[in-house]
Amino acid sequence: MNKLRPNRMGWALILLLCLTLSVSGCFRRAPQKAEADKEADVVVLGGGGAGLAAATAAAEKGASVILIEKAAFLGGNTVLAGGAFNAVNPELQGKEELKQALRDELEEILEAAEGEFGDFKGTLATLKEQIQEYFASGETKLFDSVELHMIHTYLGGKRTDLAGNEIASDFALTKTLCTNAPKAKKWLEEHGVEFSDKIDTVLGALWPRTNSVIGMGNAYIKALSEAARAKDVEIMLETRGKELIMEEGKVVGVKAEDAAGKEITIRAKKGLVMATGGFGANPEMRAKYNTYWEDLPLEMPTTNSPHISGDGIVMGEKVGANLVGMGFIQLMPSSHPETGSLFSGVWGSAETQLFVNKDGRRFVNEYAERDVLSKAALQQEDALFFIIVDQQIVGDRDIEVMLERKDIFQADTLEELAEMIAVPPENLVAEVEKYNGYVDNQHDPDFGKENFGNRIEEPPFVATPRSPAVHHTMGGLQIDTEARVLAKDGKPIPGLYAAGEVTGGIHAGNRLGGNAQADIFVFGRTAGENAAEGK
Ligand SMILES: Cc1cc2nc3c(=O)[nH]c(=O)nc-3n(C[C@H](O)[C@H](O)[C@H](O)COP(=O)(O)OP(=O)(O)OC[C@H]3O[C@@H](n4cnc5c(N)ncnc54)[C@H](O)[C@@H]3O)c2cc1C
Structure with missing residues (x-):
């Protein structure tokens, strides 16, 4: 046994080896956490509708929340929006007569071939049963259902680009959107948002299921920023997210620049929600990705706020997020x-x-x-x-x-x-x-x-x-129905959630008018709740 024990010279050699390895960093150190200037359970990037919904929902789950917004004010594109919100609403739709032209539309759906509806063929089959039942009942009031909303979203979004690539709405995301839109509307009402008592069709919505918010997009921002502040969400204006921080494969925070141009590090203990909107106001990025319009001049005007420049898509891509539908831009x-x-x-x-x-x-x-x-x-x-x-x-x-x-x-x-x-x-x-x-x-x-x-x-x-004019960018970070950002292998990137126009997948090649507001509040809320729970 004694032969196996090192002598004095042996001990000296071992000591020397240890010193060398430690100086050259070959021993695995305990992972170093980046120094943080601030930290919270949940960090939200972007103070538009999706970001404020996420921050409010996370705070209502008991999480501490920091929201950073690069502009000097909250709102993004949401505050500029008409606020038209698509959601099946039997109460208001039940007050309208089904006009003959719309009845003809339903007749046409009965003739549609299920084989042409991809993942949505089961939805079409259910919808046909609903329409047949509706006709048999002799009902004369406006028909609608979650399935009809799904089929309109699918038909509105199924497109082929200039290179012949086909795109269609992700089935699971579309089902989540259309099923939960009425619940998101109710959640907004619980936070003080009011809607008019009439159903409309905002341009490009394809059916009268547009709920009109009183006070336009500003009503959402006002109600949710008040709710967020009431729950002690810390809102940092003029603070631009620049780079996500990854540790051992997990997003744990963001490097940002504050109003004075100083770099700050904000740590997210449970999750980070990306809600920075699309890239409608970034002409170079539009030109880089566009595959749908033959000519999309850099100088084409946009309806967007100048802050909507695709930052979150770039940051997400750098940590391995999969991008979907980037070539499809709505005018x-x-x-x-x-x-x-x-x-x-x-x-x-x-x-x-x-x-x-x-x-x-x-x-x-x-x-x-x-x-x-x-x-x-x-x-x-x-x-x-x-x-x-x-x-x-x-x-x-x-x-x-x-x-x-x-x-x-x-x-x-x-x-x-x-x-x-x-x-x-x-x-x-x-x-x-x-x-x-x-x-x-x-x-x-x-x-x-x-x-x-x-x-x-x-x-x-x-x-x-x-x-x-350039209006909406349909492509962005791929998410699942839990608003988790997916990597190229289809697996969620731990710690990273996203909602709103920064994401892609639902609207495919062309978004229905009124579907974006439903999208940002359905998935904004989900992203906040799941980030709070580290789900
Ligand atoms: C004029 C107009 C009218 C519209 N009307 C309707 C409508 O009636 N119905 C409908 O369904 N859709 C409508 N839309 C589309 C819809 O409003 C948007 O798709 C939606 O509001 C986007 O919400 P969001 O929260 O994802 O992003 P936004 O509301 O755009 O918010 C993103 C926020 O992130 C901030 N940000 C960006 N980069 C960073 C960064 N690096 N760090 C920190 N913050 C950052 C931005 O400053 C912005 O405040 C309209 C759009 C426009 C422009």
Whole structure:
């Protein structure tokens, strides 16, 4: 035994070896934690709708929360939004009659071939049973169901890009979205958000299931920022997330830059939620990824806040997140031709709108998806068109400023209106007359409009000039139904959650109008709750 024990010289050699290895770092040290200036259970990046929903939900689960926002104010694109929120709402939809044109739509769904609906074929089968039951019952009120919302999301999003790549909505995410949209709306109401008592179709929503928030997007931001502050969420403005911190394969925090340009490290003990929005205001990033539009000039205006520059997508990709659907960018057809702003015009629910080009002619089904409308608009002279409405839609809105700025034009006759917008009067008059006939017959033989509002007949008439602008980026970080960010191998990246426009997968090639608000609050809330539980 003694032979195995080292002598004095042996001990000296072992000591020397240990010293060498330790100096050269060959012994595994206990993992060093990055020094943190601040820490909380949950750290949220981005103070738009998804980020505030996540922060509030996490705090309501008892977590300590820090939210960082790079702008000097909260809100992102959410505060600019109309706030149109798609969710099945039997109470309000039950007050509306099912119009003949929509009944025809349901008949068409009964004829659809399930084989063409991919992962959604079971959904279509269930929907057909629901429609048959509805018809058999003799019911006359507006039909809707979670399955119809899912099928519209699928049909609205299934697209092929310029290279022939097909994309369709992720089934599990879409089911989660449509099933939970009414619950998210209720959650918002519990936090003080109010909705109007009428169901509409926001442009490109494909069915009357749009709930209109009172006070537009600002109402969400106001209610949730108050709720977050009431739960002691620490909100740091002018603080930009720059880089995620990974330790042993887990996201544990973020390096950020504060208002004074100083780097700070914020540690997330349980989870970090990425909610930095899309990349609609980043022309270079749009150009880098676009695979859907033949021409997407860098100078094309956008409806977005300038802060929506894709930061979270870049940060997520650096820690191994899988990106999905990045090539698909939505143009909003009805944007201001120079500024891209959205709410500088007058229109109503999609079925009430009439679009004419510079020749005074209709050129598209105004109830169609936004990419269909934008493609058609881009083919018109100067990519310009006018939304024509009458006094029934203008109602008691204050339009003085819009008139002064020549954002809109108003006249007592269609002929006068046509003169003002330099459109041949006889064409505009003939087109409106023809369109009113389609409203009466609930059938549009020219473009197949699927839903009709009022006849355009009550003066004064209003025309709003419009042209497509960049509006929404459908692609982003891949998530699962628990809002966990997925790596390229399909496994969740521990510690990292995401919600809102920074994510991809649900809206595929074209988002339905009104589906983004549902998305940010359904998944924002889930992301916050799961981050709080480290799920
Ligand atoms: C004018 C307009 C009208 C719209 N109307 C509707 C509508 O009626 N219905 C509908 O469904 N959808 C609508 N949309 C789309 C919808 O509003 C957005 O998709 C949605 O609000 C995005 O929410 P979000 O929380 O994901 O991101 P945002 O609300 O955009 O918030 C992201 C936040 O992250 C911050 N941020 C970015 N980078 C960083 C960083 N590095 N560090 C810290 N913070 C960062 C941004 O400053 C921003 O505040 C509209 C969009 C626009 C632009």
